[in-house]
Amino acid sequence: MSRRARAIAFVAAALVAAVAAAAIADGYGASVARGYGELRPVVVVRAGLVPGEAIGPDEAATALELRRVPVPFVPAGALRDPAEAIGLAPTAAIPAGAYLLAAQLRPPRGERPDPLGLGRGRHPVEIAVSGAAALMLAGAQPVGQKVDVVVSAEPTGSGPGRTYVAAAAVPLLALAPVGEGTEASLAAATLGLTRPQALRLIGAESTARKLTLLPRD
8 A cells, every 4th residue: 555545544544533532522421411401501701700890781792601501510699691790790800611690799889879769789660561450450559569570471383372470579660551541551660670680571571472560469
């Protein structure tokens, strides 16, 4: 066999070995994932975060990333969406490769006063809700009380739509009807929400079938 033929045979054998190794590694990874069960999204720090500096949308997109990790390895309080960190500041330096935990984040110092008494990290946000007339039955005054915001999602495929509480025990600051005689009793509700709650509800407004306020007992 000539030198050139031997070289070609060597390269071919190396390629076959590389493909086989990749297949074995993929199979092993899948086996490990099956062994540890369900995977859950978790936010991981891609570039180190500096304490006291608020995380903006650009930094959330570049310094944070979403990974899927077996549930047993997810630490308590780990964020599931980089958007949940926007507007908050780390209380201490967080190195690259670490999970991002809710306990590591706080509103930045020097935050404006809270004249409405909503508590730190809450701001008034207006959303459109359905069935608001039911809150006013028997002369009840829901404004000033706490409510749950229930989202009824559109059906996916042949399955039924999902209904879930997207924000629990949030203060209702104002409630005003939208239009007259609408079948859905639409209203504009102003709620005291945290940033993650506001982002969830704003997203649900554009994709869900309806948002409903449920009074707390």
